[in-house]
Amino acid sequence: xxxxxxxxxxxxxxxxxxxxxxxxxxxxxxxxxxxDEQPQAGGQIFRAPTPHARRQVPPNHEFSDGDRLxxxxxxxxxxxxxxxxxxxxxxxxELDVLGPDGIDQLPARALVVxxxxxxxxxxxxxxxxxxxxxxxxxxxxxxxxGTLPGxxxxxxxxxxxxxxxxxxxxxxxxxxxxxxxxxxxxxxxxLGATLMRDPARLRMAAQWMTRLRLAGIPIHHQTHIAAVxxxxxxxxxxxxxxxxxxxxxxxDDVDAVACGHGLKPTTLLTRTLGARHRxxxxxxxxxxxxxxxxxxxxxGLYATGDAAGIRGAAVARLRxxxxxxxxxxxxxxxxxxxxxxxxRRPRMLLRRLDHVSRTMxxxxxxxxxxxxxxxxxxxxxxxxxxxxxxLRETAATGARDxxxxxxxxxxxxxxxxxxxxxxGARGVLAASCDLPPEEAGSFTPRTPFFPLPLAALTGTFAxxxxxxxxxxxx
Amino acid sequence: MTMKPAxxxxxxxxxxxxxxxxxxxxxxxxxxxxxxxxxxxxxDLFRSASGVNAGTLTLHMTRAQLxxxxxxxxxxxxxxxxWLGTDVGALAxxxxxxxxxxxxxxxxxxxxxxxxxxxxxxEIVPPARAIAIEPGLNPSIRAAAYCALxxxxxxYRVGRAYARALAGAGVSLFEHxxxxxxxxxxxxxxxxxxxxxxxxxxRRVVLAAGVWLEKMLGWFGHTIPIRCLINQLVVTETMxxxxxSVVSIANGLLSLKQFANGSVLIGGGWQGEGNIHDGxxxxxxxxxxxxxxxxxxxxxxxxxxxxxRVWLGLESETPDAMPLIGALTPxxxxxxxxxxxxxxxxxxxxxxxxxxxxxxxxxxxxxxxPHRFSPSSTPExxx
Numbered sequence: 080x081x082x083x084x085x086x087x088x089x090x091x092x093x094x095x096x097x098x099x100x101x102x103x104x105x106x107x108x109x110x111x112x113x114x115d116e117q118p119q120a121g122g123q124i125f126r127a128p129t130p131h132a133r134r135q136v137p138p139n140h141e142f143s144d145g146d147r148l149x150x151x152x153x154x155x156x157x158x159x160x161x162x163x164x165x166x167x168x169x170x171x172x173e174l175d176v177l178g179p180d181g182i183d184q185l186p187a188r189a190l191v192v193x194x195x196x197x198x199x200x201x202x203x204x205x206x207x208x209x210x211x212x213x214x215x216x217x218x219x220x221x222x223x224x225g226t227l228p229g230x231x232x233x234x235x236x237x238x239x240x241x242x243x244x245x246x247x248x249x250x251x252x253x254x255x256x257x258x259x260x261x262x263x264x265x266x267x268x269x270l271g272a273t274l275m276r277d278p279a280r281l282r283m284a285a286q287w288m289t290r291l292r293l294a295g296i297p298i299h300h301q302t303h304i305a306a307v308x309x310x311x312x313x314x315x316x317x318x319x320x321x322x323x324x325x326x327x328x329x330x331d332d333v334d335a336v337a338c339g340h341g342l343k344p345t346t347l348l349t350r351t352l353g354a355r356h357r358x359x360x361x362x363x364x365x366x367x368x369x370x371x372x373x374x375x376x377x378x379g380l381y382a383t384g385d386a387a388g389i390r391g392a393a394v395a396r397l398r399x400x401x402x403x404x405x406x407x408x409x410x411x412x413x414x415x416x417x418x419x420x421x422x423r424r425p426r427m428l429l430r431r432l433d434h435v436s437r438t439m440x441x442x443x444x445x446x447x448x449x450x451x452x453x454x455x456x457x458x459x460x461x462x463x464x465x466x467x468x469x470l471r472e473t474a475a476t477g478a479r480d481x482x483x484x485x486x487x488x489x490x491x492x493x494x495x496x497x498x499x500x501x502x503g504a505r506g507v508l509a510a511s512c513d514l515p516p517e518e519a520g521s522f523t524p525r526t527p528f529f530p531l532p533l534a535a536l537t538g539t540f541a542x543x544x545x546x547x548x549x550x551x552x553x
Numbered sequence: 554m555t556m557k558p559a560x561x562x563x564x565x566x567x568x569x570x571x572x573x574x575x576x577x578x579x580x581x582x583x584x585x586x587x588x589x590x591x592x593x594x595x596x597d598l599f600r601s602a603s604g605v606n607a608g609t610l611t612l613h614m615t616r617a618q619l620x621x622x623x624x625x626x627x628x629x630x631x632x633x634x635x636w637l638g639t640d641v642g643a644l645a646x647x648x649x650x651x652x653x654x655x656x657x658x659x660x661x662x663x664x665x666x667x668x669x670x671x672x673x674x675x676e677i678v679p680p681a682r683a684i685a686i687e688p689g690l691n692p693s694i695r696a697a698a699y700c701a702l703x704x705x706x707x708x709y710r711v712g713r714a715y716a717r718a719l720a721g722a723g724v725s726l727f728e729h730x731x732x733x734x735x736x737x738x739x740x741x742x743x744x745x746x747x748x749x750x751x752x753x754x755x756r757r758v759v760l761a762a763g764v765w766l767e768k769m770l771g772w773f774g775h776t777i778p779i780r781c782l783i784n785q786l787v788v789t790e791t792m793x794x795x796x797x798s799v800v801s802i803a804n805g806l807l808s809l810k811q812f813a814n815g816s817v818l819i820g821g822g823w824q825g826e827g828n829i830h831d832g833x834x835x836x837x838x839x840x841x842x843x844x845x846x847x848x849x850x851x852x853x854x855x856x857x858x859x860x861x862r863v864w865l866g867l868e869s870e871t872p873d874a875m876p877l878i879g880a881l882t883p884x885x886x887x888x889x890x891x892x893x894x895x896x897x898x899x900x901x902x903x904x905x906x907x908x909x910x911x912x913x914x915x916x917x918x919x920x921x922x923p924h925r926f927s928p929s930s931t932p933e934x935x936x
Binding site: 551 | 597598599600604614616617653654660664667709710712713716717720726728789790802803804805806822823824833835836838839841842843845846847849850855856857858859860861862863864874894
């Protein structure tokens with residue numbers, strides 16, 4: 080379907096990719112609307128810190144870069160709609176939004192999806208305890224609210240965020256009890272070699288590792304949390320070696336566990352709009368197919384930043400910039416020559432950084448043995464309390480598709496719409512049927528994208544306002 | 554890992570096309586009657602209308618002529634453990650249909666009268682009685698029709714129960730198996746599927762393909778336009794109890810119930826957009842708003858609800874909105890079942906009737922004869 084003639088240029092997501100895209104479009108003299116669910120732009124990495132966090136957390140480039148981004152937006156002609164969430168979209172790219180003034184519809188003639196990433200958690204018994212939080216969630220708490228999740232914290236999962244969060248816990252005086260890493264030590268050494276091409280990230284990683292080592296914090300590679308139990312003096316964390324039965328390490332009196340298995344692109348909008356998606360086997364997730372400027376398979380629809388594949392903030396900024404120029408080109412505001420000139424340098428830089436980011440993807444991707452190791456009694460879908468055993472039994476009954484699993488078990492039917500459990504359910508299903516994970520598909524996205532207050536939709540009305548259809552046949 | 558059944562080499566006694574409630578029930582009873590049965594579905598079992606409908610067991614909304622079938626179907630759902638092997642969670646509740654205006658009251662009385670004559674125990678009750686039955690109702694109602702026989706069933710749970718029962722009865726199930734052609738053979742039919750190199754040989758065929766029936770009926774010389782309704786359903790997050798019955802309105806365009814887990818399901822056949830060929834359906838915003846406004850008007854405490862999910866289910870309808878059940882050929886080896894209004898309620902009973910008919914019984918299916926639309930249909934299939 081071709082995009083509508085009328086409507087605004089809309090960017091969804093005020094993180095580094097979306098804000099940069101909106102600023103770029105605006106610089107070419109085009110009116111653009113930036114819809115962001117946060118009260119202030121910045122996304123996850125450049126999220127505006129609370130006043131408390133500004134006093135607590137040492138000055139860092141995320142604060143300063145975020146402040147600069149917000150200042151640029153404030154000084155620009157970008158129309159920002161903060162605290163506004165997209166809850167649906169029509170095939171004609173009319174966005175349904177819920178903002179401070181209630182619901183509204185926003186027709187888009189071009190739509191840039193820059194809604195970032197969703198955190199993945201690998202289920203284990205006890206992960207639903209409120210003291211177990213995501214790595215990205217922990218990072219927001221620490222960095223942007225200046226609050227420790229607890230004094231004694233176990234950090235677990237995979238990927239660079241593991242060491243970043245461990246460092247952030249230590250910064251304000253928290254104690255990292257242990258780092259439980261699903262990756263191998265060798266993975267990190269190999270990554271070190273790749274990181275030579277991205278000195279800024281290499282420096283930061285080296286600094287985190289040095290601090291952890293100096294503090295004598297145990298780092299266990301090729302391990303995962305076997306279970307977390309609530310004990311009288313806090314949480315008790317059992318750690319297993321991957322592929323081996325039994326408990327290898329045990330940590331007690333833990334206040335909080337921060338754990339995560341990397342990120343996946345948030346694809347609700349691009350999937351609802353019917354853009355083509357591909358399964359990135361390295362990352363273990365679905366992403367919209369895009370060209371090098373962020374154009375999806377659907378005219379007028381773009382995906383940029385982590386929404387087009389997980390690459391991190393530096394790549395997201397460059398992607399947002401290039402997509403912004405591409406929108407200007409497609410709208411006829413600049414020529415193809417202008418576009419080539421404006422994007423030449425960003426593209427060179429992007430190629431280098433993109434390579435480094437891609438190398439990290441397999442580190443974040445939980446493998447089949449990890450899904451096989453999930454015990455039967457572990458809850459996979461926390462909204463509906465569906466356990467791994469139920470998914471395995473259902474697979475044995477003949478269900479092969481995530482939507483069949485959903486119908487037969489309620490897994491993914493709860494308020495989070497399967498955002499939290501989809502990866503766990505896909506992994507358990509694929510591992511128990513020996514299927515490639517992509518064959519299990521994904522949950523069909525449904526409107527509304529998040530629970531929508533019914534009263535926001537009904538508003539004030541009289542019975543006579545309801546357009547009752549004609550009577551059903553007698 | 555469960556092994557998928559092998560594509561049969563020898564002819565099966567009957568191939569049922571369409572794994573929804575009609576086809577799957579027919580397949581189940583045919584297998585129990587001693588036949589070798591293959592059940593084919595273009596998608597997964599119970600993933601279309603039969604898995605995503607409102608699960609209402611109401612007599613207020615079913616077509617008057619189908620009341621006896623709906624009552625038998627409702628009874629079967631409530632006793633599913635006995636014949637399906639699993640309790641699918643059907644719950645008997647009272648049912649109310651409401652009138653808010655003078656015009657609606659007249660409609661309510663007329664529709665109740667016709668249904669009473671067809672055997673539904675429906676009576677008109679004053680507002681106070683309706684509110685005693687369902688305290689959550691908007692007190693501004695003028696009149697209500699009350700039926701003791703109503704109830705609901707979580708439709709999405711039914712497919713899993715059927716999967717077990719079909720396997721237990723020895724039905725060979727082939728999912729993701731879209732039928733592309735049916736050719737007559739010496740001793741029945743050759744059924745071609747996109748996914749299989751050679752056709753399936755079957756002595757008899759049953760078409761139970763719901764909204765996809767029209768084209769298949771054409772292969773047997775029956776030209777019957779099948780209209781596709783795209784029914785909207787809205788489910789809320791779980792919430793404290795706001796209602797205990799099934800509630801509708803006089804014109805039939807609302808179904809409202811709260812399940813045991815606390816979620817409220819809002820339906821009634823408000824339409825979405827889409828078509829079965831391009832795939833994909835979508836919500837019409839005015840219809841979403843209209844449907845939930847009506848629900849909130851009926852049960853005012855729904856203003857506290859959070860809408861969790863909206864989806865659209867496909868329903869098939871013939872020109873006279875009556876079902877198709879019966880033989881398609883004089884050879885009595887090809888049959889159709891489907892297009893029943895409130896088909897989920899009466900589905901198990903209708904499926905069992907067709908199985909009975911194929912196994913040699915003589916149930917009265919005259920009102921559903923497909924030849925009523927195409928009296929001149931050719932006796933042999935012409936693919």
